[in-house]
Amino acid sequence: xxxxxxxxxxxxVAAVSMFSTNLQAAWDLNMPQGVTQISRETxxxxxxxxxxxxxxxxxxxxxMLWSIINHRKSKGAVSATFHESTKVEIVWTIIPFIILxxxxxxxxxVLTQAYDSSESDLDIQVIxxxxxxxxxxxxxxxxxxxxxxxxxxSTPREQISNxxxxxxxxxxxxxxxxxxxxxxxxxxxxTSNDVIHAWWVPDFAVKKDAIPGFINEIWAIxxxxxxxxxxxxxxxxxxxxxMPIVVHxxxxxxxxxxxxxRQEQAVAAQAMSNSAITRDDAMAQGEAIYNRTCLACxxxxxxxxxxxxxxxxxxxxVNGDLTANIELLLNGVPGTAMAAYARQLNPVELASTLxxxxxxxxxxxxxxxxxxxxxxxxxAQ
Amino acid sequence: xxxAHDDHHHGPAKGITRxxxxxxxxxxxxxxxxxxxxxxxxxxxxAMVIRAELFQPGLQLVEPNFFNQMTTMHGLxxxxxxxxxAFVGLANWMIPMMIGAPDMALPRMNNWxxxxxxxxxxxxxxxxxxxxxxxxxxxxxxxxLSTTYAPASVTFFIFAVHxxxxxxxxxxxxxxxxxxxxxxxxxTLMKMPLFVWTWLITAYxxxxxxxxxxxxxxxxxxxxxxxxxxxxxxxxxxxxxFQHVFWFFGHPEVYxxxxxxxxxxxxxxxxxxxxxxxxxxxxxxxTASIAFLSFIVWAHHMFTVGMPIAGELFFMYATMLIxxxxxxxxxxxxxxxxxxxxxxxxPMLFAIAFVVLFTMGGFTGLMLxxxxxxxxxxxxxxxxxxxxxxxVPGAVFxxxxxxxxxxxxxxxxxxxxxxxxLHFWLSFVGVNVLFFPQHFLGLAGMPxxxxxxxxxxxxxxxxxxxxxxxxxASQLILLVVVIKCVKGGKKATAQVWEGxxxxxxxxxxxxxxxxxxxxxxxxxxxxx
Ligand SMILES: [Cu+2]
Numbered sequence: 001x002x003x004x005x006x007x008x009x010x011x012x013v014a015a016v017s018m019f020s021t022n023l024q025a026a027w028d029l030n031m032p033q034g035v036t037q038i039s040r041e042t043x044x045x046x047x048x049x050x051x052x053x054x055x056x057x058x059x060x061x062x063x064m065l066w067s068i069i070n071h072r073k074s075k076g077a078v079s080a081t082f083h084e085s086t087k088v089e090i091v092w093t094i095i096p097f098i099i100l101x102x103x104x105x106x107x108x109x110v111l112t113q114a115y116d117s118s119e120s121d122l123d124i125q126v127i128x129x130x131x132x133x134x135x136x137x138x139x140x141x142x143x144x145x146x147x148x149x150x151x152x153x154s155t156p157r158e159q160i161s162n163x164x165x166x167x168x169x170x171x172x173x174x175x176x177x178x179x180x181x182x183x184x185x186x187x188x189x190x191t192s193n194d195v196i197h198a199w200w201v202p203d204f205a206v207k208k209d210a211i212p213g214f215i216n217e218i219w220a221i222x223x224x225x226x227x228x229x230x231x232x233x234x235x236x237x238x239x240x241x242x243m244p245i246v247v248h249x250x251x252x253x254x255x256x257x258x259x260x261x262r263q264e265q266a267v268a269a270q271a272m273s274n275s276a277i278t279r280d281d282a283m284a285q286g287e288a289i290y291n292r293t294c295l296a297c298x299x300x301x302x303x304x305x306x307x308x309x310x311x312x313x314x315x316x317x318v319n320g321d322l323t324a325n326i327e328l329l330l331n332g333v334p335g336t337a338m339a340a341y342a343r344q345l346n347p348v349e350l351a352s353t354l355x356x357x358x359x360x361x362x363x364x365x366x367x368x369x370x371x372x373x374x375x376x377x378x379x380a381q
Numbered sequence: 382x383x384x385a386h387d388d389h390h391h392g393p394a395k396g397i398t399r400x401x402x403x404x405x406x407x408x409x410x411x412x413x414x415x416x417x418x419x420x421x422x423x424x425x426x427x428a429m430v431i432r433a434e435l436f437q438p439g440l441q442l443v444e445p446n447f448f449n450q451m452t453t454m455h456g457l458x459x460x461x462x463x464x465x466x467a468f469v470g471l472a473n474w475m476i477p478m479m480i481g482a483p484d485m486a487l488p489r490m491n492n493w494x495x496x497x498x499x500x501x502x503x504x505x506x507x508x509x510x511x512x513x514x515x516x517x518x519x520x521x522x523x524x525x526l527s528t529t530y531a532p533a534s535v536t537f538f539i540f541a542v543h544x545x546x547x548x549x550x551x552x553x554x555x556x557x558x559x560x561x562x563x564x565x566x567x568x569t570l571m572k573m574p575l576f577v578w579t580w581l582i583t584a585y586x587x588x589x590x591x592x593x594x595x596x597x598x599x600x601x602x603x604x605x606x607x608x609x610x611x612x613x614x615x616x617x618x619x620x621x622x623f624q625h626v627f628w629f630f631g632h633p634e635v636y637x638x639x640x641x642x643x644x645x646x647x648x649x650x651x652x653x654x655x656x657x658x659x660x661x662x663x664x665x666x667x668t669a670s671i672a673f674l675s676f677i678v679w680a681h682h683m684f685t686v687g688m689p690i691a692g693e694l695f696f697m698y699a700t701m702l703i704x705x706x707x708x709x710x711x712x713x714x715x716x717x718x719x720x721x722x723x724x725x726x727x728p729m730l731f732a733i734a735f736v737v738l739f740t741m742g743g744f745t746g747l748m749l750x751x752x753x754x755x756x757x758x759x760x761x762x763x764x765x766x767x768x769x770x771x772x773v774p775g776a777v778f779x780x781x782x783x784x785x786x787x788x789x790x791x792x793x794x795x796x797x798x799x800x801x802x803l804h805f806w807l808s809f810v811g812v813n814v815l816f817f818p819q820h821f822l823g824l825a826g827m828p829x830x831x832x833x834x835x836x837x838x839x840x841x842x843x844x845x846x847x848x849x850x851x852x853x854a855s856q857l858i859l860l861v862v863v864i865k866c867v868k869g870g871k872k873a874t875a876q877v878w879e880g881x882x883x884x885x886x887x888x889x890x891x892x893x894x895x896x897x898x899x900x901x902x903x904x905x906x907x908x909x
Contacts, residue, residue, distance in 0.1 A: 071654075107754075198685060305446065
């Protein structure tokens with residue numbers, strides 16, 4: 001090849017590849033093949049059915065188009081008089097039926113595999129909340145929980161309201177991603193704390209409804225390390241569009257190190273959970289938690305969204321008896337959207353949030369709530 | 382007939398009382414059709430809000446809560462306010478004329494079943510102005526989002542649904558009574574036009590499932606106000622039960638919205654192909670099979686709730702089976718066109734678009750039936766694209782086709798063909814630009830019912846929105862066409878279309894206020 005032609009070729013290839021990587025994300029046309037055996041088989045199944053449909057479509061629409069072009073009155077077409085044929089009807093009943101059987105066989109096979117969640121290496125309970133996920137890692141022997149944390153959207157509100165430019169992973173970023181080891185059968189036990197949600201990671205071809213009172217099982221063996229993103233797929237209220245799922249699949253040793261770190265953190269948090277905090281720390285942490293957790297309902301500035309979600313600014317509860325306020329936050333208000341936060345936040349976080357709401361939005365109780373105050377009530381219950 | 386001397390008796394009353402007290406099937410048909418068009422515009426406005434918010438990533442126009450109200454109200458109004466009443470309107474107008482009956486069997490009930498509808502929808506729409514806003518839990522109103530977590534207006538929603546259900550049940554009783562009792566001598570069941578057949582079957586579906594809908598909303602009402610726990614897990618109830626009951630209504634409901642469309646298309650294609658409908662008998666049997674199957678496939682809407690595998694397989698196989706009778710219908714329409722002598726007036730254009738685009742919705746329906754693949758499609762824009770393909774260029778196009786087809790019979794004038802074609806082409810392009818990219822969005826992972834989305838969904842969303850605005854705006858042309866046609870135009874003949882067959886084309890245009898007060902000559906009744 002001439003050097004010049006070579007150069008051109010290289011340039012073209014570079015340009016094309018640049019173009020396609022740039023556009024790839026924006027012009028995704030098809031289901032991802034994913035990173036599990038089930039996800040690839042699901043993809044193949046999807047393509048197989050799609051091609052059947054395309055083939056049938058080409059034939060049927062082809063005949064139709066041909067008739068439209070040739071059998072038009074303006075071309076002098078005279079209509080035929082035939083109007084029934086049992087033979088033809090039988091043929092076009094039987095042939096689709098056979099095609100359906102050809103589709104049903106692989107579909108049944110893939111479904112049977114996907115439903116076999118036995119013999120897992122790791123069990124993680126996935127719990128939907130309005131509007132975040134909780135992940136609880138269960139011990140293999142006793143199914144008791146060892147490590148657990150909440151995973152909430154971390155895209156800044158200013159990006160959603162168009163005040164800041166949007167990140168590449170806009171709306172698909174969380175504070176605490178789920179971490180799982182690769183090449184291990186991870187079983188997810190999916191349930192919900194309030195309304196129905198659905199836990200979905202397209203790359204695993206795994207989607208299951210999180211239903212209060214039910215525990216649904218799904219599983220995945222992820223074959224490639226990476227970051228995989230999904231979203232809640234069942235309408236669950238106000239912030240349904242804002243509860244993403246992020247999974248980090250890592251090699252076993254990395255997973256082990258991460259898990260050990262989490263265990264240590266849990267112990268440390270336990271130890272910290274009674275020590276005093278300063279007003280500044282409490283206000284800063286409280287504000288962050290409020291914006292992440294309470295803002296959707298009680299709104300910026302604590303003004304609420306009448307009449308469903310009361311204002312916290314000037315609220316008699318927030319400005320009234322501290323014990324009552326702590327109890328409300330710990331237990332929620334049953335039968336309403338106000339959830340119990342005793343589990344969702346730790347004592348330090350609870351105390352900071354209380355300090356914050358009791359001294360922000362024009363509320364001025366002057367209270368500095370300590371984790372010990374919260375613990376006292378928690379223990380009393 | 383001495384028309385002159387009993388004019389005062391047989392003509393319509395004057396003024397508003399004509400419409401309030403009418404028992405005339407044609408008047409009531411017109412009321413239904415106008416009402417449905419008004420709801421179509423209202424539901425369409427909500428859709429425009431949705432598409433405008435989704436034009437770009439980020440929240441621009443509305444809050445998430447209001448967005449959810451828009452998706453909910455759009456769905457409810459389009460299904461219960463636009464599509465269903467439109468078909469009832471067509472049934473009222475056409476069924477008596479097609480079977481040679483003087484009117485509907487139960488004319489006073491007919492008046493009542495229409496006139497409660499405006500109240501139901503006024504009540505439903507008024508929730509938008511209430512404290513806490515309108516229902517925001519989706520048109521499928523899954524519990525407990527629609528019970529424990531619902532806005533206070535849910536009670537009005539429940540009551541509105543009760544009224545709509547009562548209206549539908551009365552309407553269907555009337556249709557069944559009319560078809561079974563009032564056919565002219567010689568109009569045997571197997572000579573009835575397919576529109577009559579499909580409506581007969583649809584009416585039975587309605588009577589079977591509307592009480593189920595009423596039941597499920599009543600259970601909600603009790604959960605909300607009277608302390609029961611049907612759907613409340615904390616009280617020992619079962620949120621999945623809600624979905625089973627809802628979809629036991631909901632799946633037949635989608636056939637309620639499409640079977641009459643099959644009837645319309647089966648009337649129009651033979652007319653403009655100037656050739657008898659191919660496989661009339663098989664069309665009747667296929668309709669009946671689809672209706673039967675519609676009762677045993679409901680849980681394909683619930684593949685991800687965690688049913689046992691036996692349940693998943695049963696509902697997958699049953700759902701796939703629906704493709705067989707549906708295929709038979711499509712093949713029959715194509716065979717009718719094959720070696721016909723076709724012309725392409727507006728009704729035919731809409732009917733052909735129906736066959737193609739409805740079939741595409743059928744293909745994606747088949748894909749959705751495949752349970753493992755459905756795990757990926759479920760609750761994404763792929764589903765949104767699928768059901769909009771069967772409902773918009775499906776059901777809605779068939780209603781438009783029917784309107785253009787019978788408009789000369791209703792008004793006595795030909796509509797403006799140029800405007801009609803313009804309406805068709807803009808709608809056709811608009812609807813595809815609107816919904817086709819949504820397949821890609823769904824496959825790429827965009828969940829439905831979200832007010833904001835990740836950046837990789839941005840491009841197809843703005844394209845879809847542009848298509849939405851185009852489609853929405855084009856519908857105003859239909860309004861212009863209809864008003865022009867009511868006011869005047871070229872006089873229509875009794876036959877109207879060269880290839881038209883059937884009793885409705887034997888009466889003059891516009892159809893007199895009372896038709897077939899004496900039965901038609903049996904010789905006029907031909908095999909279909
Ligand atoms: Cu959710």
